[in-house]
Amino acid sequence: GAVVSQHPSWVICKSGTSVKIECRSLDFQATTMFWYRQFPKQSLMLMATSNEGSKATYEQGVEKDKFLINHASLTLSTLTVTSAHPEDSSFYICSARDGGRMNYNEQFFGPGTRLTVL
């Protein structure tokens, strides 16, 4: 149980284009999903928290107009990196919280999406 998928697993795009990353909870309903970014040899950096049916809450310093998050259903959240630039190249990882579990603060991570912007 508690499986989270992400698609695509890797993407290469040209500077200025937009990239959409999907995060799905496969066997549970995710009341809350989180988006993280991880640069090489660094720890996870939380970008935003999204709750189903409401606007995402972005962390300080994260541009909400650049990183668009949609959480339209209890099993799907999407992150769109708009007008991507080389400095956006990173490992993007989503996680999901199962509101039906007793240990409700547990987060289960997707496999991540490696974005390279040329």
Place this chain on the structure above:
Amino acid sequence: QKEVEQNSGPLSVPEGAIASLNCTYSDRVSQSFFWYRQYSGKSPELIMSIYSNGDKEDGRFTAQLNKASQYVSLLIRDSQPSDSATYLCAVNEGYGNKLVFGAGTILRVKS
């Protein structure tokens, strides 16, 4: 700013030994504590969660929590080369559901 501190390592232990990983946190209100394992190039995998003071055992893993000292640890018994990874300590922020992650401790188990 809530903080979670870990020794970056690398911590090197021989195969079969006990690996001891430590973590301290700053938020006295935190109630949920987690250990994640992250292999190079992969995403984190939850291996232990602990919510009350004391020890919690799961197979070769034991998590220990001391809220008074704001300290949480992970013991790995009979360490195997496959345990070589970065171990991330995570603590929930305040009364909410966001997690604050430490920078991670690199563990190397040598055969």
